[in-house]
Amino acid sequence: MKPLCELVSGQVLPTIRAMVVKDLVKRYELSQVEVAKKLGITQPAVSQYLSALRGKRELEKKLMKSIGDDIRSLADDVASGKLSQADVVRRYCAICSLMKKKGIFQDFGSG
Template sequence: MIYITIVASMTLKIDCEEIVWYLLPLIRKEFAKSLIKDHGLTQRKAAEKLGITEAAVSQYVLKKRGDLKVKDVKIRQEIKTSTKRIMNGDFQVMKTETCRICHLLRVQGIGKEK
């Protein structure tokens, strides 16, 4: 079943659109920042861990993508937990952690304000 959300501009967006346009960039930005800052990875190594380009990581670091912010302390802690798992895991771990954080953000209503 696909759920439809009405956004402020009175257009309809399906949940998948909100995830792709707002939540996925936010999650990738937070993961990239944590991998670089907390785990000492280069942008290139962070990109490899996340399965994205080095240019995308650069844009996240320079705040050109993923403009939403995570203010909830519990979710921020979960993101840190996820990056530890990503550091020690493979691509499947990264996919699982991305979905887990996405679910937490959606439960909190983050991404709906766009």
């Protein structure tokens, strides 16, 4: 059994980021450079999220069912410019806390 922090940093956070990136590009038609600036990541990282080199597709499908509204809300706030990069990080943490509260991590054998 892996520690929860290892699961989150290795699988969950990259998948959440991929979901936010895809939403910003698809719904808001932001460029990869714009998304990178808003999220505090590099343009190549955005490209990798879009091409599924980062994040897990199966996990993404599962998370969309349980926290999809929270991901869309985060993307909405990022697109509107309401959030600083530090605020984005805090929102990632809030989403992970919500996942733990909902028992989502138990499905991974952690939490």
